Amino acid sequence: MAEQELPSETVINAEGRVALGDDAPGAAAEDEFAATRISSPARDAWRRFRRNKAAILGLSVIVVMVVMAILAPFMHTSDPAIPDPNVINGGPSPTHWFGTDFVGRDGYSRVLYGLRIPLIVGFVGTAITVLIGTVIGVTAGYFGSRVDAILSRFTDVMFAFPAFILALIVVSLFGTYADTIGMGGAGRVLLLTVVFAAVGWPPLMRFVRSLALSMKEQQFVEAARTVGTRDWGIMFGHLLPNMWGLILVQGAFIVVATISGETVLSIFGLTVQQPNPDLGSMLYFGVQNIDNSYWQVLFPGIVLAILILALTFVADGIRDAVDPRGRD
Amino acid sequence: MNLLAFSVRRFLAMILILWVVLTLVFALARLSPYDPVVQIMQQHYNVAEANRIRHQFGLDQPMWKQYLNYIAGLLHGNLGKSESQQTLGQPVWDLLKHGVPVTLRLGLYALLLSLIIGLPIGLISALKQNSILDHGSQSIMMVFYAVPTFVLVPLAQLVIGAQLGWLPVTGWGAPGLLGFKEEILPVTLFAAGLTGYFAKSYRSFVLEVLSQDYIRTARAKGLKQSAILIVHAVKNTLLPLASIVGPTVAYLITGAFIIETFFGIPGIGYITVESIFNSDYAVIEATTLLLAAFVVVINFLTDIVYAMVDPRVRL
Numbered sequence: 001m002a003e004q005e006l007p008s009e010t011v012i013n014a015e016g017r018v019a020l021g022d023d024a025p026g027a028a029a030e031d032e033f034a035a036t037r038i039s040s041p042a043r044d045a046w047r048r049f050r051r052n053k054a055a056i057l058g059l060s061v062i063v064v065m066v067v068m069a070i071l072a073p074f075m076h077t078s079d080p081a082i083p084d085p086n087v088i089n090g091g092p093s094p095t096h097w098f099g100t101d102f103v104g105r106d107g108y109s110r111v112l113y114g115l116r117i118p119l120i121v122g123f124v125g126t127a128i129t130v131l132i133g134t135v136i137g138v139t140a141g142y143f144g145s146r147v148d149a150i151l152s153r154f155t156d157v158m159f160a161f162p163a164f165i166l167a168l169i170v171v172s173l174f175g176t177y178a179d180t181i182g183m184g185g186a187g188r189v190l191l192l193t194v195v196f197a198a199v200g201w202p203p204l205m206r207f208v209r210s211l212a213l214s215m216k217e218q219q220f221v222e223a224a225r226t227v228g229t230r231d232w233g234i235m236f237g238h239l240l241p242n243m244w245g246l247i248l249v250q251g252a253f254i255v256v257a258t259i260s261g262e263t264v265l266s267i268f269g270l271t272v273q274q275p276n277p278d279l280g281s282m283l284y285f286g287v288q289n290i291d292n293s294y295w296q297v298l299f300p301g302i303v304l305a306i307l308i309l310a311l312t313f314v315a316d317g318i319r320d321a322v323d324p325r326g327r328d
Numbered sequence: 329m330n331l332l333a334f335s336v337r338r339f340l341a342m343i344l345i346l347w348v349v350l351t352l353v354f355a356l357a358r359l360s361p362y363d364p365v366v367q368i369m370q371q372h373y374n375v376a377e378a379n380r381i382r383h384q385f386g387l388d389q390p391m392w393k394q395y396l397n398y399i400a401g402l403l404h405g406n407l408g409k410s411e412s413q414q415t416l417g418q419p420v421w422d423l424l425k426h427g428v429p430v431t432l433r434l435g436l437y438a439l440l441l442s443l444i445i446g447l448p449i450g451l452i453s454a455l456k457q458n459s460i461l462d463h464g465s466q467s468i469m470m471v472f473y474a475v476p477t478f479v480l481v482p483l484a485q486l487v488i489g490a491q492l493g494w495l496p497v498t499g500w501g502a503p504g505l506l507g508f509k510e511e512i513l514p515v516t517l518f519a520a521g522l523t524g525y526f527a528k529s530y531r532s533f534v535l536e537v538l539s540q541d542y543i544r545t546a547r548a549k550g551l552k553q554s555a556i557l558i559v560h561a562v563k564n565t566l567l568p569l570a571s572i573v574g575p576t577v578a579y580l581i582t583g584a585f586i587i588e589t590f591f592g593i594p595g596i597g598y599i600t601v602e603s604i605f606n607s608d609y610a611v612i613e614a615t616t617l618l619l620a621a622f623v624v625v626i627n628f629l630t631d632i633v634y635a636m637v638d639p640r641v642r643l
Contacts, residue, residue, distance in 0.1 A: 160345045161352070162623045163580045167614040171355065172604050173360035260476050264586060267478055268601045280478070287482050287590055290490045290497065297482045305479040310472050 041322075045245060048321040055317020058310035065307060069115040076109035081275040089293045099295035100283060107295060110277035111303055117185075117271060117278045118307070121192045122259035128197035129258075132253045133204030134240070140205070141212025142235050152209070159202040167261060168197045171270045185272030192271065196258045204250050211243050245322040252315035256308060263304060279304050334635050342628040349620045353613050354398055358391065360609075364411050367607060384475075407617065408441035412608035420614040424599060430500065431595035433488040434587065437515045441609045443573075451562075457535065466531065473524030481517050481590045487557055488513065499572025500593040516592045518583055522576060529572055540564075567637055575629030581619055 049055055068075060077097065078084070083104040090100040098107030140151035174191055181187035215221065216239065224234050265271060266280030274281075279300045286296030348476055365378050365387070382388045401408070407420045417425060450467065453462040489497030495513045502510055537543065538561060546556045585597035592598065596615060603611035 157345050157348050160624055160627060161349055162578050162581065162620055164578070164622075165616050165619050166352075168600075169356060169612055172510065172612050173356055173362065173609060176607075177361040208466075260478070263476075263478055264582065267589060269585065269605055271524050283478065283482050284589070287485060290482075290485055294486055297486045301486075303478050305475060305483075308476055308479065309474060 017231065018030055021187060025236060034306065041245060045318075045321040047295045048324060049317050052317040052320060054313045055321075057085040058313030061306060061310035064312065065115055065303075065310075066119060068112055069119055072109075072112040072116065076106070076112050078106040078109055080105060080109040080113045080277050083275075087110065089289065089296075091293070092295050097291065098299040101282070101296055105275065105277075107282075107299055110282060111235075111279065111299055114277040114279040114282055115303070115307075117189055117192070117266070118183055118259045118262050118280070118304075120189055121196060121262040122255050123309075125196035125200070125258050125262075126251055126255045128193070129200035129254060131245060132197065133201035134208050134243075136201070137205040137208025138212045138235050138239055138243075141209035142216055142231065142239060144213075148209070155202045155205050158199075161199075163199040164264070166199050167265060168268070168270070170195050170198075171265055175270055179273060188272045192262055192265070196261060200254055200258060204247070207250055208243065208247065211246065212239055215239055215242060229299070249315070249319045249322050252311070252318045256311045256315055259311065260308065331635060335632055338628055338631050342624055345624050346621055349624070350399070350617055351395075351400060353616055354395060356615055357609065358394075362607075362609065364609065367411055367609075368416060387398055402617070407614035408610040410608055411610045412603065412606040414606070415608070420610050422612060423603075424596060424614060424618070427594055427596040427599045430593060431584050431588070431597060434518065434593065434595060435584055436516065437511070438518035438522065438583070439573075439576070439580065441515060442519040442526055445519070445532050446523040446526030447569075449527040451534055453527070453531040454534035454538065455557075460628065462531075466528065469524040469527040469601060471524070472520045475521075477517065477521055477586050478590075480520060481586060484513065485590065498592040500591070514587050514593060520588045521583070524580070525572075525576070530565065533568045536568075537561050537564045567634075569636060570630070570637070574626065575632075577626045578623055581623065583594060 024102065077095070084100065084106075085104050087096060087100045088104040089102055090096055090104070092099045092107075096106050096108065098111060100106055101110070136151055136155070140148040140155075171191060175188060178187035178191040179185065181190075212235075216234075221234055221238055224238050262271070263280035263283075266278045267284045269281065269284070271281055272277040282300040283297065283304065286293070286300060289296055366373060367382050368381070369378060379388070386394060389397070405421070407424075410416060410418045410420055410423060411591050446469075449465050453465055456462050485497040488494050496506070497513065499506075499510045500514075501507060543556060543560055546560050551559075581597075584595060585601065587593065588595045588598035589601045596618070600612060600615040603609075603615075
């Protein structure tokens with residue numbers, strides 16, 4: 001496998017040389033190989049990830065879905081919020097590929113726009129929660145003693161509070177207000193993002209803290225301290241660069257959990273309010289109408305299933321790539 | 329540390345967490361921009377009447393007094409009063425109490441079913457490691473585990489309920505055979521994810537135990553395979569198993585919300601989701617408190633049981 005991947009890398013790295021002519025690309029490849037193949041954990045992990053077919057497939061699916069969600073205004077077939085009273089509960093047809101819903105809105109266009117909310121909440125919420133968990137965890141683990149005691153007790157309390165229930169009550173109490181602060185449900189999306197960012201970090205904090213605890217006794221940290229590096233310099237310049245791979249693995253699984261959580265809340269009517277589309281609420285209203293219109297359940301359900309499975313494949317792939325020993 | 333001291337410490341920690349939970353719920357409810365009095369009166373709103381209601385419910389008192397009243401109320405089992413139009417003024421507990429046994433039954437059935445199916449599959453996979461049986465069953469279990477409940481349920485309702493018409497997709501508690509049929513689909517779908525999780529985990533627990541020296545010793549002294557399995561292997565998988573069954577409670581609660589909402593089963597989750605649609609915030613607050621308390625107490629009990637079985641935990 002490694003040999004097959006060589007040419008593509010050398011072409012990129014040796015652009016100037018290859019441009020001289022098409023003779024002996026192999027020799028150029030040989031030279032560049034020695035110069036560019038400096039192994040680093042990130043590069044090794046990326047190479048292992050690329051070989052994982054399921055993970056690459058998952059990543060491609062996610063990229064396609066993100067692009068579809070972004071380009072929804074150019075790809076939709078009719079306005080997702082405006083009903084067509086002539087085709088209420090209409091089945092799949094050349095004009096309405098995924099059928100229409102109970103007031104006659106186009107299913108395909110609603111799926112396109114409906115992807116946006118889980119994706120935004122999932123990725124942005126996770127990014128924030130990973131930031132919070134990492135900073136608190138590395139601080140607690142590195143400084144130890146009293147700082148650790150305070151931060152860890154705080155985390156214990158947050159950890160004991162069921163995250164899903166906390167998200168449920170916050171969104172139900174503040175959701176209606178959030179709707180008033182933005183156009184088209186933007187306030188609600190912001191609220192969902194903040195809520196999932198605020199409830200998701202305790203497990204990650206514990207993980208990062210344990211990494212920092214074991215890492216701070218190692219020689220490279222001692223060496224950094226000996227040459228006079230400050231605490232913050234050691235934490236962000238030496239500890240974190242050695243952790244980010246493992247943190248990325250946790251982050252990938254948090255994305256899956258956050259998108260699932262957002263979907264569950266939207267099934268309970270806590271996402272953007274009608275007529276704005278969200279996959280979870282489409283699923284809920286589809287089930288209310290399950291006996292005479294299969295398409296209202298089938299299409300959002302399958303898109304959600306594909307999204308979650310693709311994310312899971314990618315998360316598994318990142319885990320195997322970053323830490324190959326952890327494989328079964 | 330002995331068991332008693334450990335239990336007392338854990339108990340105090342549990343009380344602290346419960347206090348934080350109920351304070352948080354109080355703070356969130358008071359911070360939220362919505363006003364229960366406006367919600368109750370709706371178009372009949374007038375200032376004098378609103379002030380009278382505020383006085384009646386103690387909402388005109390200073391915040392710290394409201395907080396003390398709230399805690400005193402909770403200690404007397406008063407979870408607040410309903411704020412929706414249909415059930416205005418009814419104690420929240422009266423609305424929720426019928427849901428408790430339903431949710432408990434649903435969760436218990438699902439937990440039992442997933443253990444009954446998941447553990448044998450995990451055990452057989454481990455004993456026939458790397459056989460077709462192992463890979464086949466583990467792949468199926470992986471799918472069960474990875475496909476989320478909220479996708480599995482609507483698709484199953486669509487195919488098995490609506491298209492094939494084998495089983496009802498709504499309803500709960502009908503007498504006789506219909507009642508049993510109503511329960512099959514929700515319980516099975518609820519159990520599916522857990523079954524996959526238990527089968528996967530139990531396989532690795534058994535493999536771990538089978539690689540231990542004492543298993544080799546038992547084989548060497550000529551014990552029968554069945555005796556090795558029952559006396560030495562299965563017994564030693566119970567501890568790690570206990571450590572994963574406890575935390576599934578939080579999963580069961582989320583799962584119960586999803587299952588009850590999709591199937592219209594009148595448990596706590598369904599009642600709470602209904603109250604979200606009716607803006608009955610008192611019910612949501614009460615459910616939050618009840619479920620958080622439930623999870624915290626279960627975690628406490630798991631810790632105690634774990635410390636009884638494994639003394640190292642108490643350190």
